[in-house]
Amino acid sequence: MKRELMSGDIIKDGRFRLNCSGRILDLSKGPVIMGIVNTTPDSFYDGGTFQKKVCEVDLDHAFDHALAMIRAGASIIDIGGESSRPGAKLISEVEEIERTMPLIALLHKKTDVLISIDTYKAAVAEKALQAGAHIVNDISGFTFDNNLPAICRKYRAAVILMHTPVKPDSMEWSTGIDSGEEDIIASVCHSLQQSIVTAEKHSIDDIIIDPGFGFGKSVAENFRLLNHLNSLLTLGRPILAGLSRKSFLGDAITRPGHETPPPGKRLPASIAAGTIALSKGASILRVHDVEAAWQSLKIVGSLQ
Numbered sequence: 285m286k287r288e289l290m291s292g293d294i295i296k297d298g299r300f301r302l303n304c305s306g307r308i309l310d311l312s313k314g315p316v317i318m319g320i321v322n323t324t325p326d327s328f329y330d331g332g333t334f335q336k337k338v339c340e341v342d343l344d345h346a347f348d349h350a351l352a353m354i355r356a357g358a359s360i361i362d363i364g365g366e367s368s369r370p371g372a373k374l375i376s377e378v379e380e381i382e383r384t385m386p387l388i389a390l391l392h393k394k395t396d397v398l399i400s401i402d403t404y405k406a407a408v409a410e411k412a413l414q415a416g417a418h419i420v421n422d423i424s425g426f427t428f429d430n431n432l433p434a435i436c437r438k439y440r441a442a443v444i445l446m447h448t449p450v451k452p453d454s455m456e457w458s459t460g461i462d463s464g465e466e467d468i469i470a471s472v473c474h475s476l477q478q479s480i481v482t483a484e485k486h487s488i489d490d491i492i493i494d495p496g497f498g499f500g501k502s503v504a505e506n507f508r509l510l511n512h513l514n515s516l517l518t519l520g521r522p523i524l525a526g527l528s529r530k531s532f533l534g535d536a537i538t539r540p541g542h543e544t545p546p547p548g549k550r551l552p553a554s555i556a557a558g559t560i561a562l563s564k565g566a567s568i569l570r571v572h573d574v575e576a577a578w579q580s581l582k583i584v585g586s587l588q
Contacts, residue, residue, distance in 0.1 A: 300522045300567060302490040304398055304418035304442040309359070311522050311567045314585055317577050318360040318400065318570040319353030320528065321346055323383040324367045346387050347394075354397050357578035360419065362570060363387055363412075364402030368423050368499075374451070377407045384408070385415050392416025400444070406431035413439040419492075423448050423499065425479030433486035444524055445479040446494035447472045468505040469512050472496070476519055492568065493521045498530040506532040510557060513564035525561035526570040528554050528577075555580050 300311035309316075323341045350361050365383035366375050384401060391399055392415060400419035401412035406429050409420045413435070420436050422428075425445040436443050476493045483491050495509050495516060516523050527533065533553040534544045555576050558569050562584040571577040 302442045302492070302522075303440060304490065305413060305440050307398060307418050309398060309419075309442065315562055315567050315569065315581055316359035317357055317574055317581060318362050318524070318568050319350065319356075319358035319574045320362050320364070320570060320572050321350050321353070321387065322364045322367070323387060324365060341383055341386065343386050343390065347390050350387070350391055350397075351395070353574045354395060356574040357581075358397070358574045360398045360400055360568070361391060362400040362402050362421055363391075363417075364421075365408070366403070368402070377405050380405065380408045381411045385411055388412055388415040388417050404428040404432065406435045409441075410435045410439070413441055418442065419444060421494075422446065423496070424451075425476065426482045427479070433482060433488060436483075437486045437488050440490075442490035442492065443483060443488055444492045444494055445476060445483065446524075446526075447475045447479075447496040447499070449500040468501065468508055469515050472509065473516060473519065476516065480519065480521065491521050492524050493519060494524040494526060494570075497525065497527050498532055501532075503532045503535045506530070507536070510560055510564070513561055513566060517565050522567035523561075523565060524568040524570055525558065525566040527557040527561060528569075528571040528573065530554075530557075533557055551576060559584060 302309040302311070323346055353361060363384050365380040380403065388399055388401065391397060398419060399417045400421045401409055401417045402421045403409050403412065404422045404424040409432055419442045420432070421444040422432060423446045425447060426433050428451065472495050480491055480493070493516060495513065497506050497509065501509070513523065513525065529547040529550040533550050534547070537550070537553050538544045551573055554571070554573065558571065558577055559580045561569065562581060569577050569581065
């Protein structure tokens with residue numbers, strides 16, 4: 285009789301050693317932190333932080349920020365050039381490449397950190413992998429661009445396959461109303477399983493899964509996913525949790541009669557949610573605040 289996989293079994297097995305374009309991401313030793321660097325003018329939290337002008341990335345500032353994240357404990361730096369916040373405007377492949385490639389190339393040259401490109405576009409992913417990226421973080425789980433799996437296979441990149449029902453420009457902010465899914469856990473599991481099958485058909489086996497917190501899900505559904513995150517362990521892949529400063533956390537900490545706290549006021553909520561995710565079996569925390577997340581990771585790791 286097949287027994288349901290549990291977090292401890294997976295970590296002790298040591299099966300979560302992923303080949304990332306020739307580099308090894310060893311998750312058998314415990315969870316790691318992915319630091320977010322968005323070279324965008326419109327991301328929900330750090331949009332415009334690393335822009336000199338609307339069309340020009342402040343490379344020095346972005347690089348220094350990435351270095352600070354590495355020093356604080358980030359094992360992976362995730363670089364994005366197109367905002368995936370609900371309602372975000374889509375940009376061209378050319379613009380996305382121009383925003384991300386210089387930073388990827390510089391990090392590859394000056395550091396040994398693992399680099400992830402946050403894109404669902406095959407052309408962008410290929411340029412990033414040529415510039416030194418090791419992981420492709422696809423919010424669509426291989427559903428938006430049919431050419432992306434072949435590119436990932438060509439460069440032996442590890443992949444992060446996320447669940448999202450629609451493209452960001454058609455998405456709405458989290459609300460208190462359920463999306464209509466009777467069982468969000470089953471729905472996300474089924475979708476991610478299909479993404480894994482697509483990857484395996486292209487001979488890709490270095491796979492991380494991401495339930496897509498905040499992407500086309502209600503506040504209640506996001507919290508249901510968080511509470512039952514360990515259900516995704518049945519898929520047999522390491523789990524990435526991207527909870528940092530998300531709007532559903534803001535909704536939960538809104539005081540009666542007050543406005544919802546903006547992203548800049550959601551750090552304690554983010555750490556609480558990340559700590560829960562770690563306790564539920566997450567192997568990677570994708571965060572804006574590496575030092576705080578690192579401390580949370582160390583506390584959870586110290587439990588006997």
